[in-house]
Amino acid sequence: MAFFSPDMEALLDIYQRESFEQLEELDGCLVDAEVQGGFTPSCVNAIFRVVHSMKSSAAMMGMADFSTCAHKLEDLFQLLRDDPQVAQGLQEQVSGALYAFSDYARSELERTSDDGYQPASAAAVLQVIEQAAAALGGEPADDDAAPTSADAGKQEAGPVGGRAAAPVVAEGAEAAKGQAAAGTSEATGAAAATDEPALATDAALAEPMPEAGEAAPCEEHVLHVYLTEDCRMENVRAFMVVRRAQEHCQQVASVPSDLEKEGVDQLIRTDGLLVCALTSNVDAVQEAIEALPYVQRVEREAAAAATEAASDEEAPGEFKAAEVSEADGSAKGEVSHASLAKFTTVSRAQVEKLRSITGELAVFGNALRHAVTSDDAELDLESLLVRQQRLLAELESATAALSLTPVRTVVSRFYRVVHEIARDEGKRVTFEVSGEDIEIDSGLLDAVSAPLIHLIRNAVDHGIEDAQQRVLSGKDPVGSVRLAVRSLNGMIEFRVSDDGAGVSDAQVLSHAQKAGLLDKPVEHYTHEEALDLLFRAGFSTNSEVSRYSGRGVGTDVVRDVAMELGGVASVESQEGRGSTFILAVPASMTMQSCVHLLVGRHTCLVPVRAIRRICLPEQAQAGLSVGGGAQWFTQLDQTMPVLDLFQLFGEQCAADETPLLTIVDGPNGAAALLTGQAVEQSMVVEQPLPALVAHRYASDLGISGCAVLANGLLGLVMNVGQLVQLLKRGGVQHG
Amino acid sequence: MAEGANEVRASYAEFVADGAHYAFPSPSVRQVGPCPSVTPLPLARAGLQGLALHEGRAVPVYRFAGLLEGSQLPGGSPQDEAAVCVLVQQGQMSAGFLFQRAQGLVGLEPGEHLAPADAADQGSVRFAGIISREGQPPVLVVDLEKTFALLEEEGEQA
Numbered sequence: 001m002a003f004f005s006p007d008m009e010a011l012l013d014i015y016q017r018e019s020f021e022q023l024e025e026l027d028g029c030l031v032d033a034e035v036q037g038g039f040t041p042s043c044v045n046a047i048f049r050v051v052h053s054m055k056s057s058a059a060m061m062g063m064a065d066f067s068t069c070a071h072k073l074e075d076l077f078q079l080l081r082d083d084p085q086v087a088q089g090l091q092e093q094v095s096g097a098l099y100a101f102s103d104y105a106r107s108e109l110e111r112t113s114d115d116g117y118q119p120a121s122a123a124a125v126l127q128v129i130e131q132a133a134a135a136l137g138g139e140p141a142d143d144d145a146a147p148t149s150a151d152a153g154k155q156e157a158g159p160v161g162g163r164a165a166a167p168v169v170a171e172g173a174e175a176a177k178g179q180a181a182a183g184t185s186e187a188t189g190a191a192a193a194t195d196e197p198a199l200a201t202d203a204a205l206a207e208p209m210p211e212a213g214e215a216a217p218c219e220e221h222v223l224h225v226y227l228t229e230d231c232r233m234e235n236v237r238a239f240m241v242v243r244r245a246q247e248h249c250q251q252v253a254s255v256p257s258d259l260e261k262e263g264v265d266q267l268i269r270t271d272g273l274l275v276c277a278l279t280s281n282v283d284a285v286q287e288a289i290e291a292l293p294y295v296q297r298v299e300r301e302a303a304a305a306a307t308e309a310a311s312d313e314e315a316p317g318e319f320k321a322a323e324v325s326e327a328d329g330s331a332k333g334e335v336s337h338a339s340l341a342k343f344t345t346v347s348r349a350q351v352e353k354l355r356s357i358t359g360e361l362a363v364f365g366n367a368l369r370h371a372v373t374s375d376d377a378e379l380d381l382e383s384l385l386v387r388q389q390r391l392l393a394e395l396e397s398a399t400a401a402l403s404l405t406p407v408r409t410v411v412s413r414f415y416r417v418v419h420e421i422a423r424d425e426g427k428r429v430t431f432e433v434s435g436e437d438i439e440i441d442s443g444l445l446d447a448v449s450a451p452l453i454h455l456i457r458n459a460v461d462h463g464i465e466d467a468q469q470r471v472l473s474g475k476d477p478v479g480s481v482r483l484a485v486r487s488l489n490g491m492i493e494f495r496v497s498d499d500g501a502g503v504s505d506a507q508v509l510s511h512a513q514k515a516g517l518l519d520k521p522v523e524h525y526t527h528e529e530a531l532d533l534l535f536r537a538g539f540s541t542n543s544e545v546s547r548y549s550g551r552g553v554g555t556d557v558v559r560d561v562a563m564e565l566g567g568v569a570s571v572e573s574q575e576g577r578g579s580t581f582i583l584a585v586p587a588s589m590t591m592q593s594c595v596h597l598l599v600g601r602h603t604c605l606v607p608v609r610a611i612r613r614i615c616l617p618e619q620a621q622a623g624l625s626v627g628g629g630a631q632w633f634t635q636l637d638q639t640m641p642v643l644d645l646f647q648l649f650g651e652q653c654a655a656d657e658t659p660l661l662t663i664v665d666g667p668n669g670a671a672a673l674l675t676g677q678a679v680e681q682s683m684v685v686e687q688p689l690p691a692l693v694a695h696r697y698a699s700d701l702g703i704s705g706c707a708v709l710a711n712g713l714l715g716l717v718m719n720v721g722q723l724v725q726l727l728k729r730g731g732v733q734h735g
Numbered sequence: 736m737a738e739g740a741n742e743v744r745a746s747y748a749e750f751v752a753d754g755a756h757y758a759f760p761s762p763s764v765r766q767v768g769p770c771p772s773v774t775p776l777p778l779a780r781a782g783l784q785g786l787a788l789h790e791g792r793a794v795p796v797y798r799f800a801g802l803l804e805g806s807q808l809p810g811g812s813p814q815d816e817a818a819v820c821v822l823v824q825q826g827q828m829s830a831g832f833l834f835q836r837a838q839g840l841v842g843l844e845p846g847e848h849l850a851p852a853d854a855a856d857q858g859s860v861r862f863a864g865i866i867s868r869e870g871q872p873p874v875l876v877v878d879l880e881k882t883f884a885l886l887e888e889e890g891e892q893a
């Protein structure tokens with residue numbers, strides 16, 4: 001049976017979007033805390049606010065464990081709000097609790113889209129949060145406190161009527177007394193086990209009903225409010241509904257929770273507003289809301305939908321435990337970014353821009369129709385073509401802009417990786433990021449996140465020495481890891497640097513020799529070639545496999561990802577001074593302007609952004625030289641290798657063909673490509689090579705993809721960075 | 736004829752290459768048609784003819800006979816003898832295979848099984864079994880999963 005009811009299912013998208021945004025904000029606060037060296041009051045307030053919102057909306061969706069976790073975290077930060085000094089020296093525990101919650105919440109949010117979703121237990125996360133609370137002097141941690149599958153067995157049965165497993169409100173005065181005896185103002189989660197919290201067990205349910213004269217206990221109710229069709233400014237009306245409900249309730253929450261957010265009016269118009277009310281008299285609340293103008297009807301959701309949205313501190317509520325399953329066991333910091341990529345925030349300006357292009361395309365279509373049907377010899381087809389290309393470029397640009405995301409949205413997880421590995425490895429490391437405001441395609445950001453995490457992890461784990469060793473080397477005991485992002489010539493470059501031990505050529509070559517990875521005698525390897533071995537599959541210089549790295553798995557994947565994206569991965573290192581790993585990928589993942597260069601039977605498509613100049617041989621003659629068995633080209637005091645694409649592709653240059661020299665700039669250096677004639681320049685839509693052939697052509701021949709040509713055949717899109725890389729590592733004979 | 740007598744346990748599409756008969760499980764066959772325009776790939780390995788477009792996506796096209804060990808028709812040979820292109824799909828992977836001709840459909844009756852074909856594996860092609868019919872040439876059924884895995888592995892080798 002589906003966990004979410006149809007009503008909730010309809011709200012799932014907006015719930016996910018809001019919650020992911022809140023998680024991002026939470027992660028941002030964690031980064032601030034890392035940078036500031038502690039939780040500032042504004043940071044504490046922001047976290048409290050975010051967690052409170054997440055608690056309410058999770059409860060509204062019936063995600064009891066999720067909401068309980070958030071509630072516990074909210075309590076934890078209440079302690080910090082009450083006494084900011086309480087966290088002194090305990091930032092690790094507090095951060096740990098936040099990280100644990102963040103991981104759990106992200107995993108749950110991502111899974112909510114799955115068919116057959118059922119909430120995972122939050123037992124492990126609750127334990128971490130409670131331990132942190134105990135450290136801060138809050139309620140004592142209790143190892144048995146977190147809900148377990150056994151608890152779940154004792155408690156309420158599964159979802160009722162397709163509704164999510166909902167928190168069960170404890171009944172009875174004894175339960176409330178139990179709360180008071182516990183000396184704590186809250187009773188959710190699995191806390192205060194010693195005082196028999198108001199768990200909705202059989203025993204709790206068997207408690208006597210309130211006696212006459214006692215106030216009826218507050219219970220949670222969900223009201224689905226539909227507004228009339230002629231209602232305008234639905235968000236304002238919704239605000240009035242919530243306000244009116246507040247007059248009759250201890251606490252009220254709503255979904256959507258942020259009524260001021262753009263697009264909320266449309267959502268309320270189509271799906272209505274859900275009001276979660278903690279009240280002892282839901283009839284009065286419903287009547288009050290129905291009396292408001294523009295309210296068409298109010299439907300009460302099933303009792304099982306009662307949630308802890310408004311339980312807050314006085315509520316004697318308790319969530320029933322779901323089945324226990326360990327939280328996601330993936331490596332820390334490796335949470336997927338996929339669900340974030342599911343949503344894109346679009347500004348009105350962007351919508352207007354697309355609307356404007358659509359209008360222009362309609363006008364253009366009319367002009368084209370006229371041109372096709374007219375026999376007017378004066379018609380300028382050339383100008384129509386130019387206009388069509390301009391519109392296409394504008395459309396491509398406007399579409400690409402829709403998925404631009406600032407790098408900063410993924411930076412928090414990098415901080416986390418550094419933080420956790422440094423802590424676990426007993427190292428002191430600072431982490432700095434520059435260029436985090438650069439906006440790149442969200443798909444691209446998604447694709448490079450995991451490789452960057454790997455590189456950052458390696459920098460802390462392998463690169464940075466322990467403090468004692470650093471001091472002996474005359475370095476600051478605190479190591480430094482940096483991520484620098486920059487946009488250059490249509491490429492996005494990520495540089496992960498550390499000031500650690502650097503890479504020893506001798507050590508690399510020794511390991512490579514043992515692993516059988518050398519293609520030639522050790523003494524023939526240059527420094528660059530030795531470093532390049534780091535990207536070979538299965539290579540590792542770390543003699544001990546650590547918790548995080550040293551298995552020789554990963555760096556080769558970094559290069560594979562770079563090549564798949566039409567980019568390149570490289571490394572610079574100086575022994576004793578540190579290393580810099582560079583990942584450079586094209587900024588655009590869709591269309592790009594390319595020059596079509598013929599090489600025998602093949603049409604090579606070289607991105608215009610990478611081309612510095614195309615020379616005729618007679619123009620280039622003065623710059624050509626031979627040395628070391630290879631051909632070189634010198635221009636403006638820069639000498640670069642010549643790569644003969646005929647030779648690389650096993651093709652022959654026709655006797656009557658005049659070869660060209662195309663000077664290209666990759667993110668890792670320049671090269672001169674010897675090719676046949678340039679036939680045209682056009683916008684191409686690159687598609688990946690089929691999986692059966694992709695790897696070899698990408699790695700050995702620098703072909704990142706292909707694109708359909710005007711004649712229906714395919715052109716080969718060249719990855720300039722990889723071609724330069726091939727030359728550097730001696731993978732091809734040049735000249 | 737009794738009801739259900741026409742039911743077959745499995746259906747295969749049969750093709751001829753280099754004079755021998757081969758078959759793919761019918762559900763894997765997406766399209767059978769004339770040889771498409773193939774864009775050659777540089778330094779193509781034996782059997783690989785190049786890339787062709789299918790529904791806007793590039794798929795590799797192999798001369799089936801060229802994939803077979805000891806074939807008299809290496810991959811670089813002209814396509815004139817290959818009259819039919821069979822586009823097959825296995826999971827996320829697709830490829831076109833060029834044959835001399837399409838023979839038709841062949842099925843196994845309920846209770847019939849493919850005869851083992853372990854010794855029949857040739858070159859880059861793996862077989863799931865053999866269909867033997869009286870008075871007919873044997874039909875080698877291609878194990879697409881293993882064949883694709885092998886082609887991918889070969890494709891990754893530098």
